[in-house]
Amino acid sequence: MKIDRVNSEIRKILMEIIREDIKDPRVSECDMLSIMDVDTTGDLKYCTVYVSVMGGKPEEVIEGLNAAKGYLRNELFARLKVRAVPELTFRLDKSVDYGFKIDNILKRLNDEEKH
Numbered sequence: 219m220k221i222d223r224v225n226s227e228i229r230k231i232l233m234e235i236i237r238e239d240i241k242d243p244r245v246s247e248c249d250m251l252s253i254m255d256v257d258t259t260g261d262l263k264y265c266t267v268y269v270s271v272m273g274g275k276p277e278e279v280i281e282g283l284n285a286a287k288g289y290l291r292n293e294l295f296a297r298l299k300v301r302a303v304p305e306l307t308f309r310l311d312k313s314v315d316y317g318f319k320i321d322n323i324l325k326r327l328n329d330e331e332k333h
Contacts, residue, residue: 244282249273265304
């Protein structure tokens, strides 16, 4: 599937650009940033990037990424082998936080069961 390859390539290239080139303190000063998923429309016009943030203020990281999306899009165009680069939108992915919550609940239930 072509769209899966495009999503994978966008994810990989965006991580490189964010790690190496983004100097915005809202983004660069968070402890860990991961792109969890990339969802590009079939016509390649729009792309939603789901980001997980550890440390820092997640909402500010998303603001910083959205502020840099013009630069990110230009860099994607230079590195990605497609005729058009989709419009980027960054969203906070809360699945990791949700997993930690579930894990803590299970640990607490397990501890209560032992006592």
